[in-house]
Amino acid sequence: MRVVRGAASAHLPPCVLAIGNFDGLHLGHQALLRRLRADAETAGLACAVLTFEPHPRELFTPDAAPARLTSLREKIELLAASGVDYLIVQRFDRRFAAIEAESFRDDMVVRELNARQILIGDDFRFGRQRRGDVALLAAHPALQVSALSEIQHQDERISSTAVRAALANGEMEHAAALLGRAYSISGRVVGGDRIGRQLGFPTANIQLKHNRPPLLGIFVVEVHGLGGVRQAVASLGFRPTIRGGDLKPKLEVHLFDFDADIYRRHLRVDFLHKLRDEEKYPDLESLTAQIARDCAAARQWFAINRPL
Structure with a gap:
């Protein structure tokens, strides 16, 4: 897996791109990555992941930001083991947060990252004031967008928040069930x-x-x-x-x-x-x-x- 710091330096081949924070790389993330690899293989494209460092909430509300489940190094190791071809680590600062949603889509996702297909969670938001959503991504004529709904474990939504709650409560076995490890x-x-x-x-x-x-x-x-x-x-x-x-x-x-x-x-x-x-x-x-x-x-x- 090739790791790139910043989308402007990526120079990727045409790819299927997954976007998200991927903190903890739990079973929900793993399902999305399996779909990413399958779609990339079907389309004959590279598979790439775009993630952000630090977590956006660490920038805007540092005192209330969630505890990290994985350091950046741990996240990189887990993504490499999942079979991703490219990982783009985008610095999330106030300048980046001020980018308009259309510019994020047109300039970063399409032009800089050369994405032809995108995989995201159905609650993904992006751009200034989180104005961008699935519909705005799908409005671009060169993009095929797939939004994956939540994955459940025994009627519980698998999420980084659920993993943090299990760990905070000392429920190691429950956390392992959500993480798959x-x-x-x-x-x-x-x-x-x-x-x-x-x-x-x-x-x-x-x-x-x-x-x-x-x-x-x-x-x-x-x-x-x-x-x-x-x-x-x-x-x-x-x-x-x-x-x-x-x-x-x-x-x-x-x-x-x-x-x-x-x-x-x-x-x-x-x-x-x-x-x-x-x-x-x-x-x-x-x-x-x-x-x-x-x-x-x-x-x-x-x-x-x-x-x-």
Whole structure:
């Protein structure tokens, strides 16, 4: 998959184009991408995706913007695995947001991206004041437009909002059902304060790309990127017992039966089950005892759900 920063630099062959934020790449997104590949193959065209960075709501209402399900790197990796030929990452700033809907359609979609067919969700809006819609796209004589309706799972609309709600409620299995896979966070192992090692539970500190993760707490996880799948327990949050708590969330992973230097390695952490919320303990001894209980609970979960 070729990744292009900005539509003006794309220089694409004639293509079928899907447009959207694709945050989380849930089952609804995956259905749209399957249709994208099928339509492109039938028409003998390339298949391309146009997405936006940052999320538009992060620009207009940063305090109320939804928590990211995927970083840009994670989104790129997921789209590459889905078989897309081209990914155009368009910077979403106030200048871009002020583009008239007709200009977005005529200049960007048709001229710069060379789109012949378009796939979008039926609620897609674009252009200044979100004035553009499916009908405006379809009014262009050179475009064939298909708007896909929502995908449902057990009478629930599959959406990024539904995934965020499941994660916030600690419903890992429900989130996985909407995503078609376990929810994961990827990042590089960075240096920490080594408090976990002092307590007898060394942790890998995973760099977070955003300060508002969609889930918080203590979790049973699997870790990829160390030569096979490693079982572990993870803490994602503000560490309220340590020095009064951190201002930014931290993801710390204690790998079972593992002792190696993995600094700077890039790992993927799959969240399988929530054990509990974060708590503040009166002292480090109490925290250490709770970590031991969390590890025992995680090992028991694996024994039941991932038997050897």
